[in-house]
Amino acid sequence: MTTPTAPSEETTTMDDSATTVQQLIERSHALGADPRNTNYAGGNTSAKGTGTDPATGGEVELLWVKGSGGDLGTLTPAGLAVLRLDRVRALVDVYPGVDREDEMVAAFDYCLHGRGGAAPSIDTTMHALVDVAHVDHLHPDSGIALATAADGEALTAEVFGDRVVWVPWRRPGFQLGLDIRAIAAENPQAIGCVLGGHGITAWGATSQECQDRSLEIIRTAEDFIAKRTSQLGRHPFGEQLDGYAPLPEAERRAKAAALAPALRGLASTDRPQVGHFTDSDVVLDFLARAEHPRLTALGTSCPDHFLRTKVRPLVVDLPATASVQEVLDRLPALHEAYREEYAAYYARHATADSPAMRGADPLVVLVPGVGMFSYGKDKQTARVAGEFYVNAVNVMRGAEAISTYAPIDEAEKFRIEYWALEEAKLQRMPKPKPLATRIALVTGAASGIGRAIAQRLAAEGACVVVADLDAAKAADAAAEIGSSDVAIGVAADVSDAAAVAAAVDAAVLAFGGLDLVVNNAGLSISASLLETTEQQWDLLHDVMAKGSFLVSQATARVLIAQGMGGDLVYISSKNSVFAGPSNIAYSATKADQAHQVRLLAAELGEFGIRVNGINPDGVVRGSGIFAGGWGAQRAKTYGVPEEELGKFYAQRTLLKREVLPEHVADAVFALTGGELTRTTGLHVPVDSGVAAAFLR
Structure with a gap:
């Protein structure tokens, strides 16, 4: 029997490091899963341990710390920066002082272990220099409320005694790490600190102890604020203002949808933005109170907040009872004043080496009685900006209490x-990506051509609204594309004006507005003139001719209100110009759509809205229309087996190639992807070459 050998020193070290990393990931997830503990992508966690130096095989002390830009709730080992602890700590000896502390960030590259993992964050020094194995730096609303209170230092002592120490405000960086190291060394009884204007930091000998101490600080601060709030005898934000109470849900969402296009247009003056709407109780209550003008003017405090929200929001200074038109009339002056003040703020503080001003438009707009609109380069950024401003409101409430x-x-x-x-x-x-910041609405997008178009537009960076008669299928198609930050599904009977209006409202509330509309919804019935019923004629014209008109009308209102131009694309057909047998109702309605393209191109050009069409040949594979009976009807008309219909269509073309949904999607992208900016009123054949359908 073979006697098992003891594990080598290298194996033991590797196992120890794997355990350290696993515990750090588990702690990060536990803390990041609760928004009371920290905001999205905010804060960082770390652990110290030993690993093996790949060059010498010897043991080396390491620091694992959440890298720049990561999120605690979804952190993976790949999101950790891994550094040699001795090298990071040795940087103290070459530190040139607070005036040059930014130079130290580049020095982290010389401290990496192996490939180093993720890029080290600015807070790396805070974690490395504190002489405790595990460190958490978090941005809880309760902790920031203490950190931003006028007498925060005294309150911290009152709440925690000497168990938690106050650290005066200092910008994140190398010097803050030195400050916290000194305070931790001078206060061995302390479990952490409150960072003035910023957040909290906690430490512990084990991962669990560190997590417990972080939660102790956060929950103790929460309890203190709750107790003081109950004793206050008034609302922290003051009395409710007359006329500023939240509107009933249906009314406020209708008002929000009516305001959204104009707001997005203003917020996109410097560069296009995607929007997000929030009407949470937290926001609505804040805007109904007497102190909201004073507090919004003071701006946010935590760096994580104002980097995503700008230092101040734009606040509509009208009551909830103001009409939509009154708000629309007021917005241009408010926006101009905001831009002037932001430019003045930049001028007050910019130095010769400051980066150029990045834009003077607001990232957060507050409308009393309605809610909050937030903006960013994509939906996630816009949503997170709104979440951060909710955090800021919670902070202000706590500090005022x-x-x-x-x-x-x-x-x-x-x-x-x-x-x-x-x-x-x-x-x-x-x-x-080419379609970044663009918001697309595609009708009939749960299957076939529409589905392919929606998928292609999303792949090219657009936010996509998948509209379909079947709401469940629309939701499934959107989920296949990605999260609600990328695509949503909505029900839309395009032949019903009210249903179209509801779908457009859903789109602008989800993403802020619209830029790209694809009229694709359709159906087909193959019948000769004598066999075509009045009901069939009306059905086809209701869905495609009337439906395209209703969708274009409703979405053009949004595009014009935004003032950002846009694209309308009609998925017509080669049948709009090709005279085939037994196809009177379908071909006539496609010809109607084709002329709508020309008419609307002429009418909407002054608003920068381009209108173009695509004329596909029969798209058999993946088509809901062909699978629903149209394929069998056309196969019968042409005397071929239904399963060979695609080949039949291909063989009658010049290129002898079948047209698939993806080819139509390619054409939509070609028209809207930024290369054909001076093209409108065009019909693009996607038919592999049907000579009888050549445009004349």
């Missing part, structure tokens, strides 16, 4: 917003 809200001053906010390191991070972002 226990003291007075006193965020860091404007100059400090500017130093972070226009930080050279932040600018470098932005410059490293990948080039956007």
Whole structure:
């Protein structure tokens, strides 16, 4: 019998490091799963342990810390930066001082272990220099409320005694790491600290102890704020203003949908933005209270907040009872004033080496009685901006309950917003896809050509609204594309004006507006003149001729209100110009659609809206229309087996190639992807060459 050998030192070290990483990931997920603990992509966690130096085979002390830009709730080992602890700590000896602390970020590259994993964040020093194995840095609303209270230092002592220490505001970086190291060393009894204007940091000898201490700080602060709030005898945000109470849900969402296009257009003055709408109780209550003008003017405090929301929101200074038109009339002046103030803010603090102003439009717009509109380069960024402003409202409520809200001053906010390191991070972002920031509505998109178009537009960077008569199928098709940050499904009977209006409202509430509309919904009935019934004629014209008209009319209102131009694309047919047998109703309605393209191109050009059409040949494979009986009817007309209909269509073309849904989607992208910006009123054949359908 063979006696088992003891594991080698290298194997033991590798096992120890794997355990350390696993515990760090589990702690990160536990903390990041609860929004009370930290905001999306905010904060970082770390662990220290030992690993093997691949060059020497010897043991080396390592630091695993959440890398730049990651999210605790979804963190994976690949999202950790891995550094040699001795090298990071040795940087103290070459630190040139706070005026040059940004230079130390580049030095982290010389401290990486192996390939180093994710890019180290600006907070790496905070984790490395504290002489405890596990460190959490978080942005809980309750902790930031203490951190932004006017007498936050005294309140921290009142709440925690000497168990949690106050650290005065300092911009994240190398010096803050030195400050926290010194405070932790001077206060061995402390489990963590409150960082003025910023958040909290906790530490522990084990991963579980660190997590428990983080939660102790957060929950203790929550309980203190809740107790003070109950004793306050008034609402932290003051009395409710007359006329500012939240509108009933149906009314406020209708008002939001009516305002959304104009708001998005204003927010996209400098660069196109995607939008997000929030009408949570937190936001509506805040906007109904007397103190909201004062507090919004003070702006947010935590760097994670204002980097995503700008230092202040744009606030509509009208009551909830104001009409849609009154708000629309007021918006241009408010927007102009906001831009002027932002430009003045930049001028007050910019230096010769500051990055250029990135844009003066608001990222958050607050409308009393209605809710909050937030904006970003994509839906996720816009949604997260809104979530961060909700965090900011929670912070302000807590600070006003226990003291007075006193965020860091404007100059400090500017130093972070226009930080050279932040600018470098932005410059490293990948080039956007061709349809980034564009919002597309595709009708009949749960199957066939429409589904292929929706998938292609999303793949090219667009947010997509999958509209279909069958709501469940629309939802399934959208889910196949991606999360609700990429695609949503909506029900849409295009022959019903009210249903079309509801689908368009859903689109603008989901993504802020519209840019690209594809009229694709359709059906087919193959019958001769004498066999075609009045009911069949009406059905085809209701869905395709009337339906395209209703969709174009409703979406053109949005496009015009935005003032950003846009694209209308009609999926017509070669049958709009080709005279085939037993096809009177279908071909006539396709000819109607084809002329709508010309008419609307002429009418909407002054608004920068381009209108084009695509004329496919019969698309058999993947087509819901052909599978629903049309294929059998056309096969009978041409005297071929239904399963060979695609081949039959291909053989009568010049290229002898079958047309698939993806080929029509390619044409939609070609028209809308940015290369044909001066093209409107065009019909593009996608028929492999049907000479009888050549455009004349």
